[in-house]
Amino acid sequence: MGAGANLPFRRNERPEAMSDEAPEQSARRLGQTSDGRASSMRRATLATITILFWLVPNAFAADADIGAEGATGPRGEYALDLGEARVAAELLVDATSVAAGDRVRVGVLFALDPGWHIYWRNPGDSGRATELTWRISDAEIGPTQWPAPGVFREADGMLTVFGYEDDVLLASDAVVSEDAQGTWRIEVDTDFVACRTICIPGRIRLSRKVPVTLRSTRPPHSIRDRFDLAASRLPRTPEWLDVVVEARASHGAADAGDDIAVVLEVVSCVDDDDDCRPWTLDANYADQAFVPEVATNLGLSALGLSHPPTAPTKGARGFSLVIAAHAFEDEPHIDQQRLRGVVPLARADGTAYLAVNIPITHTPNTAGGADGAAFEVIAALPSPPRDADLPAGAATSMGANAPSLGMALVLGLLGGLILNLMPCVLPVLAIKVFGIANLAQAERSHIVQHGFAYLAGVLASMATLAAVVVALRAAGTSVGWGFQLQNPVFLAAVCTILVVFSMNLFGVFEITLQPSGPELGPSMGPGSPARSFFEGTLAVVLATPCTAPFLGTAVGFAFAGSGAVIFAVFMSIGVGLAAPYLLVTLVPGWARFVPRPGAWMLRVREALGFSLLATVVWLAWVAGRAIGVDAQGLLLAHLVAIAFLVWIFGTAQAAARPITARVVAAGALAFVVVSLASLPLVPAPRDASPNSEASPDGIEWLTFDPSAIGRERAAGRPVFVDFTADWCITCKVNELVVLSDEAVRDELARWNFATFKADWTLRDDEIARELAKWGRAGVPIYLVYPADLGQEPKLLPELLTLDATLEALRVAGRAGGV
Incomplete structure (x- = not known):
């Protein structure tokens, strides 16, 4: 709909424009689609996503100060x-x-x-x-x-x-x-x-x-x-435009899920003025023909034109617009609803916009009687092409190399498989292999149940993560892979879970149905598939700090796509992540590679408990970098208190005092909730100074600034950019193995590189947008810019190798260093 021309009538009257008198609208709107049922499904889906979003504590805390x-x-x-x-x-x-x-x-x-x-x-x-x-x-x-x-x-x-x-x-x-x-x-x-x-x-x-x-x-x-x-361009009332409007519904009532039709009749020239020029509908596509002013429990979307309305006078002319209405809720009184929206109009001397705010009427039996033709679409308006408003240059820097959806799914599957070898997930996978040895005497069907329970836990967690991503993105928040680890509350909650789980591996308490211990539920015994479901969820939580070959491209493709694409790619990653354990439970021959059960299992179990505590130390360090030393000390005290309560619970359990154990368990749960709510888990202000900072790798890093990159290149310096985060294990491995190598430092100094570090430990929309520009949704990524502004930068792989990194630095340096 283009801008309207100045209309040559009633210029001295004050326009009755559409104004702000309606209640404040919510951040998300539901239901304007050409298919009523699809609209209903979308409304349900978006409502579910909204609920899931609120499960992430303080997810919008960073939005409080947007500058x-x-x-x-x-x-x-x-x-x-x-x-x-x-x-x-x-x-x-x-x-x-x-x-x-x-x-x-x-x-x-x-x-x-x-x-x-x-x-x-x-x-x-x-x-x-x-x-x-x-x-x-x-x-x-x-x-x-x-x-x-x-x-x-x-x-x-x-x-x-x-x-x-x-x-x-x-x-x-x-x-x-x-x-x-x-x-x-x-x-x-x-x-x-x-x-x-x-x-x-x-x-x-x-x-x-x-x-x-x-x-x-x-x-x-x-x-x-x-x-x-x-x-x-203001929408005008019917009186202003000299038109008569009427809205009629095909039914007087509707149950939730029903589709009905509303016909909007717009009639011009009712005064039989010979000089009158009638208005016509000015819309190329269906979604332009009627724009709802407010969201109601009737999802409204234009379909097309019906038979012209009956002219009240000889010279009157008009059109009838059929609008589909889908009832999201029971609506017993359609005739008590109002039709409110904007309709674009045109005639020989210009365009205008009709502000519709009229009651919907219904005459019984008209839909099946002589007026039934009024709701018949005789000239359907086309749906818009899917890329109708795609702006020029909207593609990311992946450009022609961007993968197809099928390729992204394959890359996600491979990336999920490789994640099992990363230090984030390896402890959980080891626990699962240990579990198979523990189930050596169990029936095969029971072992298979564990495999599918683990798969279900992984996929359910990935679906939840995808839903939260879609909700945050729709609300205007830039997110990426591992975004939840930017939230100190989430880190504290994961640390709490890992401490409890590690105490279980140490044998301090058991999740059991034995009479000697309290019943924690019929599905949470040590040999129960529910435990495998929980461990699948834990694997996803611990996997997000890591990346792997193929994973960055797949996730970047997902975050640049629609909600359906995000769900599809996340599911493929989940299948890859769960595949090794699932295959071990499904393929009989693979089980022979698992060691036979014995006394060694108790020692391995305790060792795995220490691996989880090591993860707690790392997460507490990440949280401390964000919230400061004082708050980190309180977090550690919280974890010690949790361990103490778990020890008391285990003591009562071992003494066959189930009532005491249940009381301690309830008290511990209440303590966790109150303590997490009370801890000062607010990120400390970040130093926005552009000055260089000292680094253990010996490189003088400048704070990331996209505009400074161009200035340094214009001054004849090549540029190296490191996108990293404290919670990114892959980043830390690259820093330890490659970036801290003396040969890298020498090469950077030889060619006078300007080095920038983009620290994504805490949420930073500027960094998220730069990642999206390169087709990535998480860290690490590494960029090497030649000094020559006419040459494209080189994107290094997520897992760095010393030789490849040195070669990329030499190539960029020879292209125009000083």
């Missing part, structure tokens, strides 16, 4: 992407001076980079409505006047959203107080989400001072033209 600019002037920029501001905002006033008691237009002009958009009052299937918060003490501010939105398609066409691209002015009428004098100060906070292939939340604070004089003076023509253009 709102101070009220320093009338202009501001935000939504940083690749070092560039994608959204600029300016506070405009339709006067250079105002008089007390006058009405004046004020507004915020948003200017967006090509391909980016912000959201309308109803954002649609995703996103968040743009908000303006005015702070003017000596004036009354009217509601926001929303120009008609454009329609955009996100996530490969799966989501339809409503908003604005290029530029838009969101204006309001302000009435200056009768007591105003001196200077009229205006302040406004803008809160928005800007999206292209990624979404970035932004907040800009603007201010302006306007002199108060005896008489208002007009601003420059450019300012007035801006306000007039915005006014020309």
Whole structure:
């Protein structure tokens, strides 16, 4: 829908524009699809994802400070992407001076980079409505006047959203107080989400001072033209456009899941004026024909045109738009609903937007009687192409080398397999192999059950992780592989679980159904498949700090795709992760490679307990890097207290005192909840200084700055960038084995490399966007830039080798070092 032309009628009337009088909209919108049933499934899916999202503690804690600019002037920029501001905002006033008691237009002009958009009052299937918060003490501010939105398609066409691209002015009428004098100060906070292939939340604070004089003076023509253009795009009431509108439903009631039809009749020229020019529908695609103003329990989506409505007069002309309505809930009274939305119109002298806000009527038996044809679609509107709004250059730097979905699934499977050899997952896999030896005398069917239970635990955890990723991304949060380890609360919770599990391996207590111990449930015995399910979940939790060959490409492809692609790739990784243990339980011949049970098993079990405690030490160190030494000390005290409570529980269990053991278990669980809620697990402020920092590897690292990379190359220096995190074991292995090698340091010094470290230990949207640019969703990645700006940088593999790293540095150095 393009911008409307200025209409040559009623210019002196104040427009009755669509305004902010509706309740505040939620951050996600459900239900505008061409298929009612699909809409219902989407609503259920998104609701489930929302619930799963809240299972991640403080997942939005980092969003509390998104860098709102101070009220320093009338202009501001935000939504940083690749070092560039994608959204600029300016506070405009339709006067250079105002008089007390006058009405004046004020507004915020948003200017967006090509391909980016912000959201309308109803954002649609995703996103968040743009908000303006005015702070003017000596004036009354009217509601926001929303120009008609454009329609955009996100996530490969799966989501339809409503908003604005290029530029838009969101204006309001302000009435200056009768007591105003001196200077009229205006302040406004803008809160928005800007999206292209990624979404970035932004907040800009603007201010302006306007002199108060005896008489208002007009601003420059450019300012007035801006306000007039915005006014020309406002949806108008039927009275304004001289049309008569009516909405009729095919049914008077609907049960949840039912599909009904609503026909919207728009009739022009009812006064039989010979000079009247009738309005027609101006939409190329179905989702442009009717844009719902609010989300209701009826999912509305236009289908096409029906038979023209009955003309009330000889000269009247009109059209009938059929809208599909899907009931998300029981709706016993369709005729008590209102149809609210925007319909684009056109005629010979210009375009306009019709603001629809009318009751839906229903006459019994009309659907099957003479009026049944009114709901028949005789000219269907086409669905938009899936890539209709894909901006130029939206592809990541993977470019033509980006894998297909099938290849990404294969890479995910291989990456999941290799993860089993990484130090993150190896202890859990060893525990599972130990478990097979322990089940040597069990029936084969029981062993197979353990294999599938482990697979189910892995896949359920991967599905949960994928759902949280989709929810966070839809809410405008940049996430990547291992993102949950950026949350200290999550780290503390995992440490707690690992301490308890290690105490079990040490034999301090047993999860048993024996009379000597408390019943913890019919499915949690040491030989129960439920334990394998839990260990599958644990494997996923511990796997995310690691990466492996093939895994980075697969995960990067997933995070750049739709929600369905994320789920598919995560499931393939899960299958690969669970495959070794599953195959050992399924293939009889493989079991012979497992050692026979014996006394050695007790020693191996205890050794595995120490491996889990080593993981606790590492996670506590990662948490301490984020929250500081004092908070880390409290976390360690919390873990010691947990171990002590588990010891008391085990003592009561061994003494055959089940009631005491149950009381201790309940108390320990309550302590865990209260303690985790009380610990000061808030990330400490990060040092944003660009100065170099000392490093154990002997390299002088500069804090990552995308714009500084270009400056260093322009100065004739090649650049090496290390994307890392404290919780990334693969990163630490690369640093220990390769980057700390003296030969690497010498090569960096020989060619005068500028070295940048992008530390992703804590959430950093700028780093996440840079990772996405290179088709990755997690660390590590390593980039080597030649000094020659005309040459492309080289992306090194996730697992570094000394020879390959040295060769890449030499090639970049010879291309133009100093």
